[in-house]
Amino acid sequence: MERYLEKNIQQILTLIERLVNIDSGSYVKQGVDEVGNILSKYYQELGFEVNVIQQQEYGNHLVIQHKNANNPKIIILAHMDTVFPEGTVEERSFHYKDDHAYGPGVIDMKASLVTLYYAIKALMVAGHEGYKDIQIVLNSDEEIGSITSRPLIEKLAIGKRYALVMEPARRNGKLVSSRRGKGNFTLHVEGRAAHSGIEPEKGRSAIEALAHKIIQLHQLNDIKKGISVNVGLIEGGSSVNTISDHAVAQIDVRIREIDQVELMEEVLEKICTTTDVSGTKVTIEGEINRPPMEKTNKTEQLLHIIEEVGDSIGIDIDDTATGGGSDAAFTAALGIATIDGLGPVGGYPHSDKEYLEISSLVPRTLLLASIIQRLAER
Incomplete structure (x- = not known):
């Protein structure tokens, strides 16, 4: 899988650029829906079914799973909205210099949307079937408190064993095991x-x-x-x-x-x-x-599995707590083993300094794909 990802790093960056250069603030419904339409087509080409949950005021939510999925036990959460108003892309569109890529929402979380997709592609190319054991929720209003998507997330999370949340990793690469x-x-x-x-x-x-x-x-x-x-x-x-x-x-x-x-x-x-x-x-x-995302025994057990996966592919895994909120709170409150921060590494989200570490794309995508496969086999 690693070789496939390295070979396709330019395509990964190209898709990130395409998504970043769409204004998709929480109140820019047209832009959020454009991001959703692009991703829907990509997933459908892989044999995934996309259920569009229509919204009037905010962008539509997407529920995605493979056509051959059967009661998947893993739910993956990611959001398509950003905090930036319409017109931000015109002021500072996607660009990169050396190992850093910049642009509105590049790390929170346009890059995560792309690494999730390529993690699934990597599994398929490698002949693994872990992608059949996941259900993906891409929501449109996370940055304003998941006003309309919280009930959807909580409904779909019932019965799941694991929740993987695609907020970016911390700047030091740590995953997030608890949030206030x-x-x-x-x-x-x-x-x-x-x-x-x-x-x-x-x-x-x-x-x-x-x-x-x-x-x-x-x-x-x-x-x-x-x-x-x-x-x-x-x-x-x-x-x-x-x-x-x-x-x-x-x-x-x-x-x-x-x-x-x-x-x-x-x-x-x-x-x-x-x-x-x-x-x-x-x-x-x-x-x-x-609600707070508390570090429970179930979370500890999931973290241990992820540490084993990291060891197997040469990635050191560490975790931390953070004061910021995310949709991980909803699955954690339901008693589901939840780990957040599974996106690539970057920093300064919600600001004009926001950046993505390009060198983190391949290892973090490989880590995500390997986690999905390991959990699917359990």
Whole structure:
């Protein structure tokens, strides 16, 4: 398989370039669907069936498995959307220099979409049949919390033994065995407007009330327990000489353990339904929309298998925890052995510095193909 991949490295890069040069931000439905249409044709040429799950607002989701698959026990998750708005490709299209390739979404995760496809091709060329034991879900809204695809992922994951998630490997090549859970909340404060010079006593400042809540929310941070709360965006008021009648805050919450989900939601509700400024009203909306991916015994066992596979092909395997969220959280929460970070190596995702290490394409594709085959044989 390695020889086949090395021989076809230019074709791999060409397909990555083609996908990167399509604007496919989560809100660019046309672009996400274009990526999906390209991949659908490639998979169909290999004898795979593609079930298109139509979406109105976001891109369509794809469920892919070989026509001869029979109750596959491996689910593979990858996403077609990026965080970049329409027009980004025109500003900085795909290009590469030395061992680094650049472009919007090149590592998160256009390259992973391609290495997954070529891992399957490599299995076929080698005469292995592990590709018959996988079901692939390519979703369109991972970067905005998998709003429409979470129910689909959870439904298809039921009964699976293993989940392989194609987020990129860490910059040091490590796989991801645990992630913190994530929640998004919006805090609304209603006050009463008044002229700050003429009749300030008639006003009730929403901004003042919000300031109290920001302090209380940040006091919830407990790094040792893996809890972090960040008020990342605020807005409010209408002019500098007007006591504000409205204020809004966007809150990011991260947790490490599943038992912390209900606890944090209760604490946030308690803090954000009372006010510290008479005459103002405080409300909160939102939820923990990604549970934590905890490193369970099942995950440890899967990691051990992957380590054995790595040893057999000369790749050292190590794992790490990360604070970022991914769809791995959904399969892990269902009790399925889940490993993330199975894409190629790169760095600086979600930025204009985002890059892919070209030299990681062959070994990481070979690793993925070998893992699929080993798991299929179990």
